[in-house]
Amino acid sequence: MAQKAVLIVFAHQSAASFNAALRDAAVQELTDQGCRVTVSDLYAMKFRSSATQDDIIGELKNPDLFQYGEETMHAWMEGRLSDDITAEQRKVEEAQLIIFQFPLYWFSVPAILKGWFDRVLTQGFAFTLQNMYSGGAFKDKKAVLSFTTGAAETMFQPDGINGDINVTLWPLQHGILHFCGFQVLAPQIFWSPAHCPAAARLQMLEGWRARLRGLLTETPLASAPCELFDLSFQGGFTLRPAVKEQQETRPFGISTGHHLGKPLPPNNQTKAPSEDSTDSRK
Template sequence: MASKTVLIVYAHQSLSSFNAAAKDAAVEVLTAQGCMVAVSDLYAMKFQAAATAEDLIGGIQHPEHFCYAEEAKLAWEEGNLSIDIAEEQRKLNEADLVIFQFPMYWFSVPAIMKGWIDRVLTLGFAFTQEKRYSEGLFKDKKAMLSFTTGSQESMFSENGINGDMNVTLWPLQNGILHYCGFQVLAPQIFWAPSSVPRDECSGMLERWRYRLWGLLGEEPLSFTPLECFEKEGFQLKPEVQEQHAGQEFGLTVGIHLGKRLPPNSQMKSIKAGV
């Protein structure tokens, strides 16, 4: 862990929140191991959530048909992105590990954090059509979600009213983190800390502290490599489908081949065997 750089992208309004305590624990433990830790406190920074033409300080190059993604790519190439985006991209470039610390809102991240994702992970900087998923631009970096829920763990189960948490996490972990190439570590989930006794909250934080000591040595979650897909249409290659035809479970939550979803594939490091 020594000499590693960690970026914590943090989204909570209150200094006395459980999320603040989880963030502070990460800063303390990682720093104690010799890591350089930077925190982007989005609410304190008053980080702009909306991706607009104002992000492009060099002006719009194709105003007749404005496309934010393409314009942001051109601005990034020319060093013309707004100062706040450029600063976050600098931090991200330097980071070996990125931890997203937040309360789960509506089965996803808070709007201010989604804005960070929309504005900072620009086309060209974070991904291209050629460089994504297992061949992504950030394939030498690790990332993870660390978040609180408002519901008990049982409510996010296969039989729970909220549905399987593995399904909930797929768009965030595959569609954002893995899409950009990150090695995605298993999430740290703090189940309904506002609804449990204080000593149980303390126990959650102690388990998080314990995990932090070996965090960068953990095996990442398993996703189906890009090489398993056809270059045209990006469908699974026939030989890969044949290889798994007799398997009980699909490859992943999203690429399940019409089979049962692999248990806990978005929650724990489980080899997919591909």
């Protein structure tokens, strides 16, 4: 069996952090399984978070009106992206699984990781309007968010002060990862480790190690397949009429984002369908 390649994109500044311990646990467990593990330590690499004209080598296609997406797409096609972007894209191409390890900042990722998404997942390389979501460029790859929070789990419940964590995760898991085709695995969330006793943090680490032993074979989160939509500008990339009609009698929306004005399907962004029998597509 061919050796599996795993990329860990790590975004924390401190080697003594709990995030670093989680990274190290993943490296050890996956290496023990025979995987080839690569770590992109973004702070150690001093990875630039700003998507700018400096990402393009050579002349611009339209110097009068700089459009980052268009220019980087052409630069990718012509081999003119900056070396740091090209190196990360090569790692993505080789990986069957990508783990993003980070602390949750302002309901999202640290700026340096957002910059990785902005700069590495260029148009053409990671997506096109013809190849996105379930038909995306990375449909044969898996990705998982592993992150720590400052807030307690109760604060991210549907009745908690921060709101439903499923809603928080939708832009990251659906809007970035699944948009590029990734099979998105259920997130690994470490609730408020800074406010937990040492024994609780050790238990979290052991839980992560246990999950890592089967991570490569996990079922992805449920998503709305592209065939449910009219994928044309004339149709507006909206649900097909027959699909809307079928959904009228369902108790929940299709997904967290495709709620159709109904209650959100429970745990849509936190548990795979096999773990939750409320998959509204069934």
